[in-house]
Amino acid sequence: MQNRYLVLTELFLPTKGGTAVWFDEVYRRLGGKEIHIVTADVPGAAEYDRDHPNTVHRLSLKRVPWLKPESLLMYLRFVLASLRLALTHRFDAIHAGRALPEGLVAWLVARLTFRPVVIYAHGEELTGWGRGNKYKAMCFALRHADKVIANSDFTRDTLVGMGVEPERIVMIHPGVDVERFRPGLPFQDLRDGLRLQPGAKLILSVGRLSRRKGFDTMIDCMPALLEAGLDVHYAVIGIGEDKDYLSRLVAERGLEGRVHLLGHVAMEDLPRWYNACDLFVLANRDIDGDTEGFGIVYVEAAACGKASVAGKAGGTGSAVLDGVTGFRVDAEARGELNNVLLMLLEDEQLCERLGTSGLQRARTALSWQAIAQRTSRLAPDQPMKPRPSP
Numbered sequence: 542m543q544n545r546y547l548v549l550t551e552l553f554l555p556t557k558g559g560t561a562v563w564f565d566e567v568y569r570r571l572g573g574k575e576i577h578i579v580t581a582d583v584p585g586a587a588e589y590d591r592d593h594p595n596t597v598h599r600l601s602l603k604r605v606p607w608l609k610p611e612s613l614l615m616y617l618r619f620v621l622a623s624l625r626l627a628l629t630h631r632f633d634a635i636h637a638g639r640a641l642p643e644g645l646v647a648w649l650v651a652r653l654t655f656r657p658v659v660i661y662a663h664g665e666e667l668t669g670w671g672r673g674n675k676y677k678a679m680c681f682a683l684r685h686a687d688k689v690i691a692n693s694d695f696t697r698d699t700l701v702g703m704g705v706e707p708e709r710i711v712m713i714h715p716g717v718d719v720e721r722f723r724p725g726l727p728f729q730d731l732r733d734g735l736r737l738q739p740g741a742k743l744i745l746s747v748g749r750l751s752r753r754k755g756f757d758t759m760i761d762c763m764p765a766l767l768e769a770g771l772d773v774h775y776a777v778i779g780i781g782e783d784k785d786y787l788s789r790l791v792a793e794r795g796l797e798g799r800v801h802l803l804g805h806v807a808m809e810d811l812p813r814w815y816n817a818c819d820l821f822v823l824a825n826r827d828i829d830g831d832t833e834g835f836g837i838v839y840v841e842a843a844a845c846g847k848a849s850v851a852g853k854a855g856g857t858g859s860a861v862l863d864g865v866t867g868f869r870v871d872a873e874a875r876g877e878l879n880n881v882l883l884m885l886l887e888d889e890q891l892c893e894r895l896g897t898s899g900l901q902r903a904r905t906a907l908s909w910q911a912i913a914q915r916t917s918r919l920a921p922d923q924p925m926k927p928r929p930s931p
Contacts, residue, residue: 548564548576566912579623583599638661647686663696669830688709690710714835714859715912731814743774755823819886820850825857832855833856835860
């Protein structure tokens, strides 16, 4: 029997980001045209949707600054399009990509059409809005969902703290395309492009250039690694608001030629960069509630057979199993991070053992096929009785 879902998500490919990849990878595996996805219209969408196995509906979801609230028109478009589809199709459930805006819309449409509603929670969106009206609306949507998908232990614990009943929470981690991200891909040209000498070590980070990702922390660790006698380079893949800040930091530390800010790389080259590195590092930290909910990049590195070092903030403990597939450190303690980096860069056997464990986990528990199977089993047949608001 085919799955029949109405999926509401503002983030969907070709929009960049791990969340957009997650929804695309899962729902294309769960069914065909009977799965309808309502999402934002973005550049390149028409071409991307043309051969997509699901039915994709694109809406203009831009905020309007002069409206109060500025997202009012976006909510109205989401509601009207979703309600029309729910009234004309026999969906098994309505899935929402986040609590806001999609979850609130999904809850309303689901209750009007007597269908169960499932909301994804990613972690970082739960902790950065204080306790104002947006937070209250988010709590309402999550507490009244039939199921909430938590991407990590951290996210699950945060949801419980927000008043979501534990029995309604289902843990499903993001996955990885193990056919695309795999060991054995050619990479020597990439190392040659950075002018790495034979035997040089390459540390890699991938992610949006924002402060909480900890790229600056890794740059600050480079002088100590070089002073220890290591021939080490650091490559960063990503774009974002911190580009100029990181460039200045590299210049101030005198690390030109050792730190490589690569910006955006071609999609087909990303798995090769993971293969090219000796160690993957993303020393994330919490900044005023802005934190890492999981970290798909750690799993991508693991699928390429690479050990990872992560910060302890947020939900990285579900992506990097401490002492098994890599290590988690207090990213605010430079000495602790330095010691772990030195240990791993000087012990190739340890790195290989951690990488092998991560690869096995990625291929079994974290392949997109495994994630899709878990998703297909979570929805109840009928909406649960809503929990009354406290």
